[in-house]
Amino acid sequence: MLILTCPCCHVTAEETEFHGGGEAHLKRIGPGGSEEDFERYLFMRENPKGVHLERWRHVYGCGKWFHMARDTATLEVFGSYPAQTLAPPDHILEAIRKRHPDWQWQRAS
Structure with a gap:
């Protein structure tokens, strides 16, 4: 079970309150x-x-879309940020690189 935090309304809840x-x-x-x-x-x-x-x-909350960084193998959540953000924020990139030093984000083209 994932525990997610909506960056829009700041509610933290189980993944069943959200939809991927x-x-x-x-x-x-x-x-x-x-x-x-x-x-x-x-x-x-x-x-x-x-x-x-x-x-x-x-x-089942504010109804807004957002982005989230997570590890699909371990289910570790690195953070969430508003959907209007064009790139992952620096604090999320730092959290990812702390656990996965060689990881690089490749902007979708």
Whole structure:
């Protein structure tokens, strides 16, 4: 069981109060995008064993989307931050690198 904290309303609760929404920081493809770009957006997602940046929604709370960094192998949560943030905040990157010194964030393109 994950214990998550919503960065929008600051409620800490079990994961059942939230809903996962997949990979964070994806470049959305609009109507003018190519079929290849749209296919890559829909189907080619990261699914690592280890550190992953994800989208979550506080379904039974404020209803807002946010991003979270966690380790998919150990379920360790490194922190959460608002969905409008374009990159993981420095304090979350530091928390990740404390446990995984070689980890590098690759901005989704």
